Amino acid sequence: MLCDTYKEALIEAAASGAALPISLREHVGTCARCRATLAGERTLFAAVDAGLHNAANARVPSGFLPNVKANLATETVPTRNPIPVWALVCATGALALAAAVLSLPRGTRDEGRTEAISLPRMVPAGAGGVGLSFVPEPKTRYSARTSEAFRQQNVSDPTSHEPEVLIQPEEGEFLKRFYAAVSNPALDAKTVVADEHEITAKPLVIEQIEVKDLKIENLDEEPGLAQTGTK
């Protein structure tokens, strides 16, 4: 009966590894059963600790880190939008609302401030049969909004000071890559070009120049030159 009162204290002592309280130590010194219980509990906790150590300290395979690095190398630039989905939904809703509000007929106050620009969006085809996209420069306080509209239409913002280039649509990606390579000093522009249009150096052959009947005339005798010289 007395031993049962010490049982919990014995387990606590074995679990914590702390020294036994004086009263418990005296009892264990005299009671063989409690001494055996304490020894058993200590063995059990030591086995638990050893099992945990084995489970938690496994040897890492030598090929593990190189494999991970190889997998990382195959990872491409993430194309996922870092903006959360809920933010996109809210922004879309707000844009739709704004578009709905702006599509309503404006009052006279707004009309007075806005300079109406009505120009055809397409310039007539030229001699080569090539039409040019044309967008008028915004001149009103809504220029920020129209700039956004230009961006959405994949047309560059006319208020920007960046140089602009007219190209065929399929050449856009190639030109971007080329400029990226040019602006990156670590890359050689030739390597960017070479994978699409391989450059092979060929010896330049110049045919022999034949000069026939070389005639030397006196330039002073020309009437035009003589007049300017006299003036």
Added chain:
Amino acid sequence: MQELVLIQPIRAAEEQWSREAAHAAKRRDFEERLAECGPLAYRVARGVLRNDADAEDVAQEGLLRAYRRFDRLRDAQRFRGWLVRIVFRLALDRARTAKRREVRETEWAQPTRRPAPATAEELAASSEFQGHFDRALDELPEKLRLVLLLAAMEGHTLEEVAAMLGLPVGTVKSRLFAGRKKLAEKLQCYVTRTKKR
């Protein structure tokens, strides 16, 4: 009629280049951490799964997932704890669906008869004890199991475990104590039975 497009190549190129530069910087930063945290990820997975192939698989998946979400991590100091949680969660999912569990349960149902181990080291090293131990560890609540595994790893102090998991040191201590005690309770009957043989 062919339509031409008006573009600003310099701006587009700068955007592309800065994106690639950011990606390269991210990869460098991650690879620096990989040398330190890769083994940690493996050991956490191995501690849950106790199978080398599965652990390697899960740790790799966890590291790749962490790499993809690396931008979302605002506090770089919390990288280890963040990675540990990702790998631990993946390992738990794998363990739940693993077919190997059935094999282990079969082994558990038919333990081999061997002489009783004399010391704690022999007890821990015996395969029968290991089977019981694995099962007892699997049955522990997740929060206790993670603390037990991290604290048992070499070189981890309780303060480091607490910092890694974002918990107070007192909480880690109490979870560690409770986890060891529960494990001992679950293994008590096995040890008693072994001694009676």
